[in-house]
Amino acid sequence: MTQSVIGPGDRDLGIAYAKAGRRDRAEEMISKFDPVRELNSMRRCTHTYFRRYMLIETVLLAALIIGPFMPVLSVPAQSAAEFDIVLANGRVMDPESNLDAVRNIGIRAGKIAAISARPLRGRTVVDVKGLVVAPGFIDLHSHGQDDENYRYKARDGVTTALELEVGVSPVAAWYAQRDGKSLINFGATVGHIPAKMAVMKDTGAFLPRDNAINRLSTPDEVRQITDLIKQGLDEGALGIGFGINYVPTTTRAEVFDLFAVAAERGVANYVHVRHGGATEPGSGVGAVQEVLSDAAATGASLHIVHITSVCLRQTATCLSLIEGAAKRGVDVTTEAYPYTATQTRLESAIYNDGWQESLGITFKDLQWVATGERLTAETFARYRKEGGSVIGHSIPEEISRLAAANPRVMVASDGLIENRQGHPRGAGTFARVLGVYVREQKALSLMDAIRKMTLLPAQRLEKAVPSMRAKGRIKVGADADLAIFDPAIVIDRATFEQPAQYSEGIRHVLVGGIFVVRDEKIVEGVKPGKAVRRPLRDQKKL
Ligand SMILES: [Zn+2]
Numbered sequence: 001m002t003q004s005v006i007g008p009g010d011r012d013l014g015i016a017y018a019k020a021g022r023r024d025r026a027e028e029m030i031s032k033f034d035p036v037r038e039l040n041s042m043r044r045c046t047h048t049y050f051r052r053y054m055l056i057e058t059v060l061l062a063a064l065i066i067g068p069f070m071p072v073l074s075v076p077a078q079s080a081a082e083f084d085i086v087l088a089n090g091r092v093m094d095p096e097s098n099l100d101a102v103r104n105i106g107i108r109a110g111k112i113a114a115i116s117a118r119p120l121r122g123r124t125v126v127d128v129k130g131l132v133v134a135p136g137f138i139d140l141h142s143h144g145q146d147d148e149n150y151r152y153k154a155r156d157g158v159t160t161a162l163e164l165e166v167g168v169s170p171v172a173a174w175y176a177q178r179d180g181k182s183l184i185n186f187g188a189t190v191g192h193i194p195a196k197m198a199v200m201k202d203t204g205a206f207l208p209r210d211n212a213i214n215r216l217s218t219p220d221e222v223r224q225i226t227d228l229i230k231q232g233l234d235e236g237a238l239g240i241g242f243g244i245n246y247v248p249t250t251t252r253a254e255v256f257d258l259f260a261v262a263a264e265r266g267v268a269n270y271v272h273v274r275h276g277g278a279t280e281p282g283s284g285v286g287a288v289q290e291v292l293s294d295a296a297a298t299g300a301s302l303h304i305v306h307i308t309s310v311c312l313r314q315t316a317t318c319l320s321l322i323e324g325a326a327k328r329g330v331d332v333t334t335e336a337y338p339y340t341a342t343q344t345r346l347e348s349a350i351y352n353d354g355w356q357e358s359l360g361i362t363f364k365d366l367q368w369v370a371t372g373e374r375l376t377a378e379t380f381a382r383y384r385k386e387g388g389s390v391i392g393h394s395i396p397e398e399i400s401r402l403a404a405a406n407p408r409v410m411v412a413s414d415g416l417i418e419n420r421q422g423h424p425r426g427a428g429t430f431a432r433v434l435g436v437y438v439r440e441q442k443a444l445s446l447m448d449a450i451r452k453m454t455l456l457p458a459q460r461l462e463k464a465v466p467s468m469r470a471k472g473r474i475k476v477g478a479d480a481d482l483a484i485f486d487p488a489i490v491i492d493r494a495t496f497e498q499p500a501q502y503s504e505g506i507r508h509v510l511v512g513g514i515f516v517v518r519d520e521k522i523v524e525g526v527k528p529g530k531a532v533r534r535p536l537r538d539q540k541k542l
Pocket of ligand 1: 141143165166414
């Protein structure tokens with residue numbers, strides 16, 4: 001940034017270029033022109049008044065001639081400087097400013113350093129003409145937190161994948177495992193479920209299967225769980241994660257008290273609510289009401305995960321509850337994945353007795369992930385004992401579309417791919433919204449879709465996590481996390497039968513100014529992903 005100020009001769013040359021109609025050269029000269037510095041040096045000269053007169057006259061003349069080229073003056077000293085990377089001629093879409101125009105983006109030191117209608121010079125210049133340049137997608141609900149999953153995420157346009165629902169415990173160790181080793185940015189809440197499983201010595205993997213489901217926590221256990229959650233927040237966790245549905249013996253008081261902890265710490269609760277489906281007592285609507293009242297009474301912020309798979313045919317009612325509460329001052333948001341089926345562990349409490357009535361489906365609507373087969377009463381009983389992942393085809397298409405079209409409902413995957421198996425949402429969520437719901441069904445505008453994938457998730461977090469203010473937008477100073485895609489062809493390829501399929505049409509993806517996807521291929525050997533984390537509590541003491 002030691003751009004030297006050009007001398008009067010060069011300035012005159014710039015004006016001469018402008019007169020001659022050589023706009024490119026004139027802009028280069030004028031962009032280097034720093035009248036304040038020049039004025040200061042002039043003041044040291046003996047013929048002060050004469051030189052000042054000359055300077056002012058020259059500046060006025062330059063302004064007169066260069067006036068039509070003013071846009072370039074808004075990026076002083078940048079159009080001529082070299083950027084690390086220039087993304088040229090893309091259709092830049094920023095949901096915060098609503099910019100939707102052809103622009104050149106200059107990236108320097110991992111940040112967006114210029115957004116210009118004029119050409120920029122860079123050490124690497126990539127022509128992205130005809131492609132949309134959007135902020136990198138932020139997935140608030142990403143269970144897959146390893147290299148296999150980060151690759152599917154990156155190819156789906158995701159630059160930040162966060163485990164906010166189930167969360168993790170202990171928190172510091174989880175971050176340490178990923179620091180410097182991740183393709184994309186990562187982060188997690190401290191999880192009520194993992195804390196509860198540890199304290200109650202549940203034998204389940206990832207989700208509980210015995211003690212944490214079958215019996216109440218003792219008052220002493222609740223104290224230990226609360227201590228683990230507070231410790232996780234001290235270690236920089238992004239909030240508190242809940243899956244009450246998976247630990248249904250958790251009392252309402254236990255949830256309410258933890259919401260109060262979140263309120264005190266200024267973090268949000270990310271919640272899979274107590275029940276799903278339509279059967280009363282125990283409907284999805286009632287479960288949404290429980291956490292809305294906890295948020296209202298404690299002042300805590302609340303994010304309700306996958307609203308469609310919880311509320312099913314009552315999704316419109318649940319969205320009205322959320323919108324009504326938000327209008328009356330409760331800080332509440334929600335999300336959905338764009339699929340007509342759920343996925344979870346068959347041995348979990350969701351498939352306790354009564355599941356068929358509650359979810360409105362039966363054995364044949366369940367698909368065993370390991371083999372792809374549809375279940376029967378007999379295989380259901382056998383696999384539930386063994387334990388494993390199951391897909392439940394329970395969300396009507398019109399409900400999925402309703403949530404996709406709603407500008408308030410964020411896009412989040414709830415994805416997890418393990419050894420190429422899982423739910424297609426782990427690989428295709430974002431491209432599916434862009435391809436199916438924006439392009440094919442015209443259920444929402446492209447800008448609204450981008451907003452639901454970028455700005456809204458960033459805003460959900462930024463009150464508690466200041467670093468998120470630099471994500472989810474395209475503006476000077478923002479992190480150069482970018483998704484560049486072809487809106488005419490972008491589409492998901494992952495299916496229930498073959499979930500491990502990369503999305504198509506996401507051409508380039510950058511994380512912190514580093515290409516992680518280039519020409520629809522993963523760039524091997526780069527690990528630019530950074531931890532998204534709250535400032536550590538004890539940093540003040542250090
Ligand atoms: Zn989930």
